[in-house]
Amino acid sequence: MLRGSIRRWTLAVGGAALASLAAAASAWGCASVASLDFNPGVAPPGSQVEVLVTFTNKDKPVELRWDSVNGPLLATIEPATFSEGLHGNWRFAKGTITVPDNAPSGPHIVVASQEAVAGTATWGMPARGLLQVSGAGSPVVGQPTGSTATGRPMELVSEDSVGAGELALVGLGAAGITLFVGGVGLVVVTARRDRKAAAATVPGPSA
Amino acid sequence: MSRRRAAARAGAVGLLLVATGATGVAGGGEARDGKGRLTGAAFVTNGKDEVPGHSYTSPVVIVDPDDPRKLYAAAVEIRTEACVLFRSSDAGRSWTKATASPAPAAFPKCTHDNGFVPMSAVAMGREGTLYYFHIGWDAQDGGRSENRSVFLARTRDFGETWESTPVNVNRGKTGDDIEKNVPSDLVVDTSGEQDVVIVSYTASYPNPSTPPTRPGQPFVATSTDGGRTFGPPVNISTSWYDNAANLPSEAPEGARKKENFGGSGSNLAVAGDGAIYATWNRSQANVTPPPPPSTQLAVSTDKGRTWTSSVLHAGNANQTGPGNGLQLAWSSHGADNGTLHAVWEGRLVTYQGDRDVLYRRSLDGGRSWSEPVLLNDDDPNQYFAQYQPNIAVAPGGRLEVVWWDFRGSEGLISNDVYGATSTDSGATWSRNFRVTDQLINRRIGVWKPGFGGDVRQAPGVAANDRLSVVVWDDTRNGDLQTETTDLYAATVQYEALPRTSGLAPGAGYALAAVIGVAGVGLLMVIAAAATRGRRAPGTGAPATPGREPMEVA
Numbered sequence: 001m002l003r004g005s006i007r008r009w010t011l012a013v014g015g016a017a018l019a020s021l022a023a024a025a026s027a028w029g030c031a032s033v034a035s036l037d038f039n040p041g042v043a044p045p046g047s048q049v050e051v052l053v054t055f056t057n058k059d060k061p062v063e064l065r066w067d068s069v070n071g072p073l074l075a076t077i078e079p080a081t082f083s084e085g086l087h088g089n090w091r092f093a094k095g096t097i098t099v100p101d102n103a104p105s106g107p108h109i110v111v112a113s114q115e116a117v118a119g120t121a122t123w124g125m126p127a128r129g130l131l132q133v134s135g136a137g138s139p140v141v142g143q144p145t146g147s148t149a150t151g152r153p154m155e156l157v158s159e160d161s162v163g164a165g166e167l168a169l170v171g172l173g174a175a176g177i178t179l180f181v182g183g184v185g186l187v188v189v190t191a192r193r194d195r196k197a198a199a200a201t202v203p204g205p206s207a
Numbered sequence: 208m209s210r211r212r213a214a215a216r217a218g219a220v221g222l223l224l225v226a227t228g229a230t231g232v233a234g235g236g237e238a239r240d241g242k243g244r245l246t247g248a249a250f251v252t253n254g255k256d257e258v259p260g261h262s263y264t265s266p267v268v269i270v271d272p273d274d275p276r277k278l279y280a281a282a283v284e285i286r287t288e289a290c291v292l293f294r295s296s297d298a299g300r301s302w303t304k305a306t307a308s309p310a311p312a313a314f315p316k317c318t319h320d321n322g323f324v325p326m327s328a329v330a331m332g333r334e335g336t337l338y339y340f341h342i343g344w345d346a347q348d349g350g351r352s353e354n355r356s357v358f359l360a361r362t363r364d365f366g367e368t369w370e371s372t373p374v375n376v377n378r379g380k381t382g383d384d385i386e387k388n389v390p391s392d393l394v395v396d397t398s399g400e401q402d403v404v405i406v407s408y409t410a411s412y413p414n415p416s417t418p419p420t421r422p423g424q425p426f427v428a429t430s431t432d433g434g435r436t437f438g439p440p441v442n443i444s445t446s447w448y449d450n451a452a453n454l455p456s457e458a459p460e461g462a463r464k465k466e467n468f469g470g471s472g473s474n475l476a477v478a479g480d481g482a483i484y485a486t487w488n489r490s491q492a493n494v495t496p497p498p499p500p501s502t503q504l505a506v507s508t509d510k511g512r513t514w515t516s517s518v519l520h521a522g523n524a525n526q527t528g529p530g531n532g533l534q535l536a537w538s539s540h541g542a543d544n545g546t547l548h549a550v551w552e553g554r555l556v557t558y559q560g561d562r563d564v565l566y567r568r569s570l571d572g573g574r575s576w577s578e579p580v581l582l583n584d585d586d587p588n589q590y591f592a593q594y595q596p597n598i599a600v601a602p603g604g605r606l607e608v609v610w611w612d613f614r615g616s617e618g619l620i621s622n623d624v625y626g627a628t629s630t631d632s633g634a635t636w637s638r639n640f641r642v643t644d645q646l647i648n649r650r651i652g653v654w655k656p657g658f659g660g661d662v663r664q665a666p667g668v669a670a671n672d673r674l675s676v677v678v679w680d681d682t683r684n685g686d687l688q689t690e691t692t693d694l695y696a697a698t699v700q701y702e703a704l705p706r707t708s709g710l711a712p713g714a715g716y717a718l719a720a721v722i723g724v725a726g727v728g729l730l731m732v733i734a735a736a737a738t739r740g741r742r743a744p745g746t747g748a749p750a751t752p753g754r755e756p757m758e759v760a
Contacts, residue, residue, distance in 0.1 A: 032654060033592070034560065035620045057560075069590060109618045116557050125560030126590050130618030147615065149644040152247035152697075156298055156674070159703045169721065176725025183731025190735050 034122060036112055036129025044134045045103045051077070051129075053093040053112045055086070057122050062093045063113045066100060069126055071111065074098065089120045105135030242637075243628070243675075243699040248644045251280060251293050251302040251678060251694035262286055262653050262692040265680040266293070268667035269329045269337070272602065275671045275704060279337055279366070280678045282694060283317050283326040285653055285662075290317035290327055290341045292366045298704060299676040299696045309360030311371045314343025314378075319355060319389045320662060323532065323595065324409070324472070328393035332402035337362050338434055340374070340393040340406045347378070354380050357388045357408050361434045374406055374428050374437050387411050391425070391532075392475040394483070404430040405483055405511055406437075407473035422469030422492040427485055429511035438512075443485055443505045444470040447516040455489070455498035462494040470503070472532035476547060479539050483507045484547060484573060486519060486533050502533055502551075504573045519549070519576065520567075534597055534665070540604030541632030542570035548633055550596040550608050555581060561590040564610045568633040582627050584639045585614040593625070595665035603672040605630050605701070609642060611666065620654075621646040624666045624679050626699075642666075642677045642697050652682040652692035673702040 034055040043049045056062050056079045065071040077095030084092050097110065112127040252263060266282035278295040280302070292305040310317055317326060319342055327341040339360040348354040354377040360369045377386040388408045396403040411423035426440040447453050448465045455463070470487040477483050489501040500522035505514040519533070533551040540546060547569040552562045564582040569575060583593045596610040605628060612625035624642040629635060649655065654663050667678040678696040685691030 033620060033649065035650070069588070107618070114559055116559050122560030123562070123594070124592060124613075124620075128616065128618040147645075149247075149641065152245055152644060154247045154249070154300070156246065156300060156698060156700055157244065157703045158706055172725070173721040176721045176728060178728075179732065180724050180728030183728040183735065186735035187731050 032123070034112065034124030034127040036110060036127055038110070038129060038131050042132040042134050043099050045099050046101045047099050048096050049099060049131065051075070051095050051097055051110065051112075053077070053095075053127065055090050055122065055124065056093045056112070056114055057117050057120055057125075058089050058091040059117050059120075060115045062095075064095065064097055065111045065113065066103075067109050067111075069111050069113065072100065074100075074110065089117070090122075099131070099133055103133045105133050107131070108133055242630075243640075243701055245640065245642070246300075246698045246700070248681075248695040248697050249300050249302070251696050252304070253302065256304050256306070258286075260286060260689045260691055262685075262690055263291070263680050263694050264326055264653055264662065265664040266667045266678050266694060267325065267327060267329050267664075268599075268669040268676060268678050269331055270669040270671050270676065271331055271335060272671070273335065275673045276707070277335075277365075278669060278676055279329055280667060280694065280696070281327050281329045281339055281341075282680075285318065285692075288316040288318040290339070292339065293694065294366055295676075295696075296365075298674060299678075299698045302694075302696070305366035307367060307369055309339040309358075309362070309366075309369045309371070310341060310343050311358060314345055314348075314356060314358065316344050317341050318662075319387070321389050321409075321411075322662065324389045324662075325391060325664060326662075328390055328406070330393045330395045330404075332361075332395045332404070332433065333397050335363055335365075336402065336433070337366065338393060338395060338402075338404055339369075340390050342388065342390055349385070353385050353387060353413065354378055355387045355389070357390055357406070359393075359404065359406060359430070359434050359437070372430070372434055372437060375408070375410075375426070375440055383412070383414050385412065385414050387413055388426075391471075391473045392485075394475040394477045396477045396481055396483075398479065398481060401431065402433040403477075403481070403510060404434045404437075405475055405477065407443075407475050407485055408440075409471040409473070411471075418493050419467075420492040422467060422490050423471045425470040425473040425485070425487040427473065427475075427483075427507075427511050427514075429483075431510060441511060441514065443473065443507075443514040444468075444487060444489075444503070444516065446514055447503060447505075453516075455491075455501065457498035458491070458494050467491055467493045473505075474533055474535040476535045476537035478537050478545055478572070480544070481508070481510070482572065483511055484535060484537065485514070486535050486549070487516075488532065506573060517573070519573075520579070536598045536600045536606075538600045538604050538606070538632060539602075541568070541634075544572060546570055546632045547573055548598060548600070548606060549576075550582070550598045552594055552596060552610075553579075555579060558590060560592075562592050562594055564593045564596045564608065566608065566633060566636075577633075580636075582608055582636055582639075583610070583612065583614075583625065584627075585612070589614070591616070594622075595663070597665040597668050599668040599670035599675060601670040601672050601675070604632055605670060605672070605675075606633055607668055607670045607675040607699070608636075609666045609668045609677050611663075612639075612641075615641075615646055619646065620649045622649060623647065624677060626668075626675075626677065628675075628699075640699075642699075643679065643681075643695075644697070645683065647679070648682050648685075651685050651687055651690050653680060655690070673700065673704055675699045675701075 037052040039050040058079045061076050063076050064074045074097040075095050077093045079091035079093040108131050110129045114125050262285040263282045266280040268280045271277035276298045280293040282291050290310050293302045295302045330338050343358045344355045356376040357374045360371045362369050388410050391407040393406050407427045409423050412421040424442050428437045428440040430437045469490050471490050473485045473487040475485050485505045502519045503516040504519040505516040507514045533549050536548045538546050550566045553565050554563050565579045566582050567577045567579045585591050591614040594611040599607045609626040611622045613622045625639045628637040669676050676698050680692050681695045
């Protein structure tokens with residue numbers, strides 16, 4: 001059930017991708033990054049899988065290898081002789097590989113390699129595609145999405161040292177407190193002097 | 208930091224003899240080499256004013272030299288083909304979209320279909336002026352591939368309003384004269400009385416489409432009045448090809464003539480003494496097979512009127528050449544007259560279609576260059592691709608280089624942004640660091656064949672002495688139906704930011720209390736003085752009834 005669903009999805013996506021490539025490559029630029037698509041995207045060991053490589057150079061064969069750049073050679077395929085919507089030096093390359101009989105279940109990499117051609121540019125070679133190998137009792141986990149960086153702060157650090165405003169505030173506060181203490185002191189001193197002066201007053205003649 | 212703010216701070220420090228200073232931020236978040244602090248991704252195109260399915264190209268980013276929190280990101284929205292400006296006033300943590308368009312109403316569209324070529328460029332002038340160099344066209348110009356013009360827009364109010372100046376207008380040209388301009392770069396020299404604005408663009412001539420065709424040409428135009436007017440554009444390759452010895456020897460003899468050669472992709476840098484540097488890639492028409500790629504450095508010491516070129520590097524079997532174009536920058540550090548820095552996508556040893564990030568520098572104004580060095584530090588035996596590097600220089604000399612990197616793609620067509628930093632003017636570089644927080648699926652959005660493919664842009668980066676901000680296009684909110692491509696930003700922080708105001712939160716209440724206390728104290732002083740004043744003159748002893756004042760002889 002799940003396998004069938006994934007297969008239908010893969011076919012639909014592959015078909016849509018091919019259609020959009022053919023329709024729009026002429027409308028917008030040309031060279032994208034080389035990529036691989038598989039049909040089906042999930043396959044058991046020993047089964048055959050169709051491979052579509054996009055944006056290969058038209059003049060060199062494409063080698064498909066298992067699990068690494070230098071892994072076992074699965075197939076050598078030729079780029080299409082007609083453009084199918086691509087143009088210039090770029091082509092699709094289609095072929096079939098057989099999943100190795102001893103392939104453990106789980107995600108595997110198929111690598112497409114192609115020699116550089118002088119005077120032309122290809123982006124994305126060697127290209128990598130992800131193929132799920134199914135097996136007895138092995139769950140189909142889907143494509144890994146790569147690691148996600150976690151724990152990064154969202155906020156920036158601002159200065160925690162005293163800023164100009166704070167310094168001005170402290171200065172103003174110190175001046176204010178000084179003024180307050182001075183004022184209180186002045187009032188107290190004045191009051192004492194008043195009392196002393198009053199005590200020292202010579203009484204005048206009575207009426 | 209502005210001079211006013213710096214002066215205020217210095218005065219305050221002097222007042223209370225309290226030492227202040229920027230606080231290092233290493234150790235927080237995801238430290239890199241113990242120096243930087245990397246934040247999580249901030250959502251630039253955060254849904255406000257966005258239509259479903261919007262698809263942005265990776266932007267050009269700039270930071271205001273007078274305010275480390277103020278940033279601009281200029282991008283193109285592919286579906287509407289509009290120039291868009293995003294602004295941040297908190298160092299890239301939150302962004303808003305400017306509602307006004309920098310493009311003139313008669314030339315509203317800002318896209319082109321040339322591979323790996325910038326859609327626009329931005330730079331800062333004095334007093335917060337932002338300059339925005341962009342392409343412009345409309346339906347009457349024949350679409351993306353026919354007559355296209357270039358304009359300079361400028362704003363002094365954070366992108367709320369714009370003034371536009373035509374740099375080169377091609378509307379109305381027909382037949383063989385049809386001319387298509389695409390922007391290359393923009394720099395501003397702020398050392399004089401007015402901003403000197405220098406723009407570069409490539410002109411191509413799509414008709415006739417059959418031989419003999421005309422090669423594209425690299426032009427530079429200069430404004431000496433802050434972008435209000437521009438002088439006539441100057442082809443910076445002309446003087447180079449005037450000397451027949453500079454025509455490539457690999458070209459067949461019959462095709463080895465000046466009219467078959469031109470150039471493209473001119474990236475600019477301006478030195479402290481006003482010298483303008485412009486790289487340009489050789490291009491050709493009617494030459495089969497084409498000669499290997501070659502990148503030249505052109506120099507002008509008269510504000511762009513005349514140019515002298517020399518070979519910066521030539522492609523050969525061991526170096527695939529400039530590929531997507533070379534990014535040039537100048538810093539005042541490293542040598543007495545500053546340092547020129549160049550980064551580009553290439554390979555030291557050709558292998559299939561793989562690419563790396565390469566760097567070299569010149570300590571003598573471009574007369575000689577260091578050997579190319581590899582900046583990406585992934586496993587060389589895996590041949591993971593690195594594309595489209597970009598470089599930013601902080602005023603203090605720190606270099607920040609970022610690029611698209613496929614080392615984590617694990618068989619998917621997806622990539623990250625990686626970066627490296629140099630604090631010694633490019634003599635040595637940090638380990639690579641991952642800027643993005645998750646892989647970006649490139650089977651959808653502007654990287655997808657048919658939706659853009661090769662109109663992808665380099666990740667944007669801007670730097671000041673406290674931080675670097677990187678902005679990239681990201682498909683995390685998209686799918687195969689919507690093709691939505693958003694922009695996200697991350698900040699690498701090296702020093703703490705200054706407070707946005709001088710007062711900490713709650714300081715207003717404290718200030719009110721202090722003013723109250725001071726007021727009471729002042730009233731007491733006044734009251735005491737008034738009391739004493741009523742008794743003056745004399746010693747303070749009040750005159751008392753019943754006794755005459757003593758007379759002084």
